[in-house]
Amino acid sequence: MARRSTPEVNAGSMADIAFLLLIFFLVTTTIEKDKGIARQLPPIEPPTEKPPVIKQKNLFIVNVNKEDQLLVEEKLMEVKNLRQAAIDFLDNGGASSGTAEYCNYCKGKRDITSSDNPEKAVISVQNDRLTSYAMYITVQNELVAAYNFLRNRESQRKFGWKFTEIKNGIDTGDINDAEAEKYKPKMEEIQKMYPMKLSEAEPKKSGQ
Amino acid sequence: MSKFKNKKGGELPAVNTASLPDIVFMLLFFFMVVTVLRQNDLLVKNELPKADQIEKLQKDRAVYIYAGKPSDRYVSQYGSEGKIQIGDKYTDVKNLKPVLAELRGKLAPILQDKVMVALKVDKETNTGIVTDIKQTLRELNMLKIIYITAPGNEIDN
Numbered sequence: 001m002a003r004r005s006t007p008e009v010n011a012g013s014m015a016d017i018a019f020l021l022l023i024f025f026l027v028t029t030t031i032e033k034d035k036g037i038a039r040q041l042p043p044i045e046p047p048t049e050k051p052p053v054i055k056q057k058n059l060f061i062v063n064v065n066k067e068d069q070l071l072v073e074e075k076l077m078e079v080k081n082l083r084q085a086a087i088d089f090l091d092n093g094g095a096s097s098g099t100a101e102y103c104n105y106c107k108g109k110r111d112i113t114s115s116d117n118p119e120k121a122v123i124s125v126q127n128d129r130l131t132s133y134a135m136y137i138t139v140q141n142e143l144v145a146a147y148n149f150l151r152n153r154e155s156q157r158k159f160g161w162k163f164t165e166i167k168n169g170i171d172t173g174d175i176n177d178a179e180a181e182k183y184k185p186k187m188e189e190i191q192k193m194y195p196m197k198l199s200e201a202e203p204k205k206s207g208q
Numbered sequence: 209m210s211k212f213k214n215k216k217g218g219e220l221p222a223v224n225t226a227s228l229p230d231i232v233f234m235l236l237f238f239f240m241v242v243t244v245l246r247q248n249d250l251l252v253k254n255e256l257p258k259a260d261q262i263e264k265l266q267k268d269r270a271v272y273i274y275a276g277k278p279s280d281r282y283v284s285q286y287g288s289e290g291k292i293q294i295g296d297k298y299t300d301v302k303n304l305k306p307v308l309a310e311l312r313g314k315l316a317p318i319l320q321d322k323v324m325v326a327l328k329v330d331k332e333t334n335t336g337i338v339t340d341i342k343q344t345l346r347e348l349n350m351l352k353i354i355y356i357t358a359p360g361n362e363i364d365n
Contacts, residue, residue: 011229018232025239034265034326036356044346080363129336134257136335137355138362141259148261164261171264202339 037140042199057113058120060089064139066130079138086146089114090121090194105154105193118150118194126201143198150194155186163190251293252276257331258360265326265354269319271311275337276330290337301337304344312350325353 045051062082063071070077072085092114093106103117115121123143127136148164155163166183169175175183253276274293278286292299294307312323325345329338345353 014229015225015232018229018236022232022236022239025236025243029239029243034267034270034356035262035359036265036326036354037259037261038263038324038352038354041342041346041351041353043349043351127335129334129339131335132331133329133333133335133338134331134362136338137257137259137331137357140355141261141357141361142363144261167263 037137037144039140039198054122055116055120057094058115058122060086060115060121060123062123062125062139062143064125064127064131064135066128068132068135070139079135079142082139082142083146083149086123086143087149089123090118090146091150092121093117105157119192122197122199124199124201140198144196147194147196151190154193155190158190159186163187249296250274251279251282251296251298252291253279253330253332254328255330255332256328256356256358258362259355259357260359260361262357262359263354265356266324269315269322269324270326271308271315271323271350272326272328273308273341274328275341276333290333292337292341301340301344304341305348308344308348308350312348323350323352325350326356327353328356 061073065071070079070082072082077085088108091106091108093103093108093110093116094112094114095101095103095116096112101116101120103119106117108114125139125143127139151163155161155166166175166187170180170183252274254274255276272294275290277283277288278291278298286298292301292304294304294311299307308325312320315323327338327341342353345351
């Protein structure tokens with residue numbers, strides 16, 4: 001008996017099947033990209049320690065009430081103006097020239113009733129327990145933006161690169177370790193010029 | 209001089225599509241590998257607030273905490289008060305400590321000191337619940353936190 005030759009399987013529709021699967025996975029894939037505002041919490045201090053005394057003029061108080069309204073330095077303010085207000089406060093450099101506290105890189109108004117220098121300036125945020133989280137994040141975002149703006153300005157002036165861009169590059173790995181080492185001391189210098197001093201007061205009970 | 213003359217006429221040869229399935233399969237495998245099916249079934253609403261001054265989270269040392277109002281289908285059961293979710297169940301503020309300590313224990317030993325707590329909180333939640341979480345984290349000495357946000361800016365819209 002003559003052997004029957006096996007018929008060849010038609011593989012023409014293979015591509016269609018693969019395409020179908022491909023489209024399914026394309027649609028279901030969510031490449032996770034978790035990003036956010038990083039923060040370091042203060043450690044719990046022993047109760048015997050006295051909190052450091054901060055002069056009133058070096059303190060920038062941001063109050064958020066349960067209606068999500070903003071009170072900055074005892075004045076009502078729109079959120080969109082917060083960033084500039086924070087920059088003005090941090091960059092004020094009120095200490096008179098010649099003193100040890102004089103800030104030679106500040107470009108602010110040098111108002112003696114506002115902060116002495118960025119190192120002394122503290123931003124204190126106080127929110128109500130009923131403040132919405134969206135508002136909380138917006139306020140934090142604006143304050144971090146104020147610091148980033150000043151750090152970028154100084155790093156641009158001194159080294160010719162932007163602080164946030166380099167930091168981002170190191171985080172994502174676009175800048176290799178050897179280069180990152182070179183940037184590190186300079187970044188620390190910038191961080192020292194504008195140290196992030198954001199304090200959060202214990203929130204008040206609602207209605208107080 | 210007909211040595212180099214084409215055997216056929218000037219017709220264009222058909223493009224060989226035999227390798228098309230291979231290419232598609234390669235893409236398919238890429239997406240299959242990259243796809244992460246959600247491990248944590250969300251029990252709370254989770255619409256993140258927007259921010260643009262952001263940093264990237266290093267996943268290997270992250271512990272996730274979700275918070276928000278219970279999802280629509282759980283409202284009748286748990287009410288509409290803000291809740292904390294860790295893993296795939298609700299956690300009370302009082303139980304937060306042991307649960308978090310356990311999660312930290314599961315990380316690689318070298319990373320346990322560098323643990324970063326990722327807070328995924330719904331934007332309509334009250335800040336009070338976040339404050340409670342932060343207070344617990346301070347007690348546990350897990351001081352590095354990151355508020356996970358969506359790209360954008362709340363002020364612009």
